[in-house]
Amino acid sequence: MKSNGKTSGAIRAAATILAVLMLCLTGCAGGGAGDQTTAENAQSEKATEPLQTEEATTEEPYVSPYNSLDGKTVVFIGNSFVYYGGCVTNLDQRQDDPGMFKQLCIANGENTVVYDCTYGAHNLSDFTAKGCKNGKHNGSPTTPYNGCPGAGTDLIGGIDLEKVDYVFISEAGSNNSNFLTDCRAIMARFPNPETKFIYVAHSYTYFNNHNNIINGMKKLREENGVILVEWGKLVDDLINGRVAVENSAVSYKKTTFIVNKLDSHHPNMLSGYITALMCYCAITGRDPVGQAYEFALTTPSGTGTGDPPGCPADIDEFISRYYTAARATNCKQVMTSPTEMAGIQKLMRNYLADYLVQDANAG
Numbered sequence: 001m002k003s004n005g006k007t008s009g010a011i012r013a014a015a016t017i018l019a020v021l022m023l024c025l026t027g028c029a030g031g032g033a034g035d036q037t038t039a040e041n042a043q044s045e046k047a048t049e050p051l052q053t054e055e056a057t058t059e060e061p062y063v064s065p066y067n068s069l070d071g072k073t074v075v076f077i078g079n080s081f082v083y084y085g086g087c088v089t090n091l092d093q094r095q096d097d098p099g100m101f102k103q104l105c106i107a108n109g110e111n112t113v114v115y116d117c118t119y120g121a122h123n124l125s126d127f128t129a130k131g132c133k134n135g136k137h138n139g140s141p142t143t144p145y146n147g148c149p150g151a152g153t154d155l156i157g158g159i160d161l162e163k164v165d166y167v168f169i170s171e172a173g174s175n176n177s178n179f180l181t182d183c184r185a186i187m188a189r190f191p192n193p194e195t196k197f198i199y200v201a202h203s204y205t206y207f208n209n210h211n212n213i214i215n216g217m218k219k220l221r222e223e224n225g226v227i228l229v230e231w232g233k234l235v236d237d238l239i240n241g242r243v244a245v246e247n248s249a250v251s252y253k254k255t256t257f258i259v260n261k262l263d264s265h266h267p268n269m270l271s272g273y274i275t276a277l278m279c280y281c282a283i284t285g286r287d288p289v290g291q292a293y294e295f296a297l298t299t300p301s302g303t304g305t306g307d308p309p310g311c312p313a314d315i316d317e318f319i320s321r322y323y324t325a326a327r328a329t330n331c332k333q334v335m336t337s338p339t340e341m342a343g344i345q346k347l348m349r350n351y352l353a354d355y356l357v358q359d360a361n362a363g
Contacts, residue, residue: 065357067284070110073163074101077127077156077186078170080120080146081202084259085272086301087279088116090311093147094158100276100299107292108284115164117156120146120303123172124182127155129189146305161190166283168229170200173265175210183220196227198282200275203232203257204265227355231278234351235271243350245343255329259322269301269318270331278348285357288348293341297332 076088076097083090088099096102097116105112117127126132131152136145144150167190169183176182187197199217206214220226237243238252245252257271258264267275273296281288300311301318312318315332323329334340349356 066286068110069105069108069112069284071112072110072165073113073115074166074168075115075156075159075164076101076118076168076170077124078118078168078200079122079172080118080266080303081173081204082118082168082170082200082275083116084302085267085275086269086296086299087272087275088114088118089300090118090120090302091147091304092116093119094156098300100273100296101279103295103299104276104280104291107295108286115159117159119148119155120305121172122146122148122155123174123176124169124186125178128182128185129154131155156189162192164190164192164195166196166198168198168200168279170202171205171213173204173208175208175212177212179212179216180219183216184224187224196283197224198227198229198279200279201228201230201232202275203235203267203271206232206236207265227282229275229278229282230351231271231275234274234278234347238347243347245340246346247339248343250330250334250337250340255323256331256334260328261322261324266322268322268329268331269296269299269315270335272296272299272301273335274344274348277345278352281348281352282355285355287356288345288352289342291345293335297335
């Protein structure tokens with residue numbers, strides 16, 4: 001059968017169109033596979049990239065700049081110039097003491113062992129390894145005197161001296177010519193090289209210008225690294241008008257700080273608090289301003305010997321026993337005034353400047 005020209009042309013056109021369609025389909029199929037491969041590769045590369053996480057922002061724990069007394073052991077070595085005002089309590093020698101120093105530790109959340117090794121009318125020479133040689137025992141080792149069992153007694157015996165962290169030392173009311181020798185002999189008894197020593201200078205030293213003590217303690221600081229707590233200088237300066245309490249409405253005089261019945265040289269409970277707080281801040285670095293003081297009004301102070309026996313239990317009983325009349329002293333007025341106590345605490349800053357932490361942000 002013979003085809004005509006129109007039929008042949010139509011067949012050729014249809015074949016051409018089919019070829020073009022096949023070519024397009026093949027190209028599209030190839031392109032799809034390529035695109036899929038590319039997507040899979042991109043996904044694979046993305047999977048191998050490290051995960052982007054936010055930078056860790058863990059906060060460092062706060063470390064206090066202060067020296068904590070929690071778990072520490074402290075020893076006070078001295079006489080009535082330490083215990084009379086209540087810094088430590090009389091007649092509990094070589095036992096954990098509940099006096100004002102201990103109360104400051106408690107107020108700051110610290111559990112501290114405070115050994116009271118203070119004996120009335122005893123000198124630093126009585127605390128050396130040779131034992132007490134105080135002549136007021138009348139030469140008899142069995143005659144007690146001011147809490148001391150007798151001559152020859154080791155006045156810091158029974159305490160594990162290796163475990164003592166801080167030792168406070170204070171001479172009696174004498175201008176001891178052997179002051180340096182006696183202090184160093186006591187210091188040598190503590191075998192732990194980490195033990196720190198503090199000399200506590202009371203007001204009687206400054207009232208009487210005891211130069212052997214004043215000059216000697218400076219040598220202890222320079223040559224032995226001893227910390228100096230000069231509470232007596234602060235009191236002497238206040239009495240003599242060399243310094244003043246900020247915003248004070250009180251006239252500061254000797255009887256503000258010192259008793260006037262039975263004797264006129266022992267510290268009262270205000271002085272006892274000043275002693276305790278300056279001692280505390282000198283070794284912890286804490287600012288004295290803002291420290292608690294209310295407990296000082298009810299801390300047993302004075303001497304436990306005499307008539308009546310036992311220490312006065314509070315400020316009123318103390319004044320009744322150690323002042324000629326209540327009006328003879330304004331110490332209670334000062335101790336119950338937030339303004340006066342804050343002013344005295346501010347003065348302590350100046351006398352302890354070398355030992356206080358200077359970090360204004362410390363808490």
